[in-house]
Amino acid sequence: MKIAVLGGSGFIGSHVADELSKRGHKVTIFDKKRSKWLRSDQKMLVGDILNYSTLAKAIRNNQIVYNFAAISDLDRAMHEPLISARINILGTVQALKLCKKYRVKRFIHASSIYATSSQGGFYSCSKRAADDYVEEFNKIYKLNYTILRFGSVYGLRADKSNGLRKIIDQAIWRKKIIYQGNNKSVRKYINVLDAAKACAEVLKNKYKNKCVILTGKKITKIKELLKFIAKDLKINSK
Secondary structure (H helix, E strand, O other): OEEEEEOOOOHHHHHHHHHHHHOOOEEEEEEOOOOOOOOOOOEEEEOOOOOHHHHHHHHOOOOEEEEOOOOOOHHHHHHOHHHHHHHHHHHHHHHHHHHHHOOOOEEEEEEEHHHHOOOOHHHHHHHHHHHHHHHHHHHHHOOOEEEEEEOEEEOOOOOOOOHHHHHHHHHHHHOOOOOOOOOOOEEOEEEHHHHHHHHHHOOOHHHOOEEEEEOOOOOEEHHHHHHHHHHHOOOOOO
């Protein structure tokens, strides 16, 4: 199939694009910056999701559209609520309108478990609103969708805003374990490669017009994770 991956130069999006290419799909990546990991069998279009004409070029002639274009950094969303709303909500709506126009078979939208949580601040608000628009486009215009609600993803290509990378980076460079949050918290971490495979699997009809939660199976206590990192990097300070 012909598939467009919006935000395909990023952490999760680039891995999903690779997985789709491995499975024989013709992939077009659309992002504000050229992908560092672009394969020879992938097409690249550089543009902004808020720019109608460039986004139209990316979506036109594709059967499936994956949307990973978003502000995913909770801290940035907290300090830049207007930009978060523009990209995460208005950008999604613009992509939905173009999918309707070009009769895309399914819009696969990257969301978060924060979309149904009271935590996450403005990031949570923007993701919840975007999910509502995706579902409403289905009700009104019959645009098929799949919403992917990601948990804590880690792995290769993670940027500096990634939660686990932040902890490890600071542990390496500052020789301290720093975690801004409740150390009694728990997470279900999932490796990005496993998440990418799951994202490709949702192309199956049984995931049409469904919300899919993508997390790991094992519950990890943050306190135990921090101890593990400290031991592995030989850090003795609290």
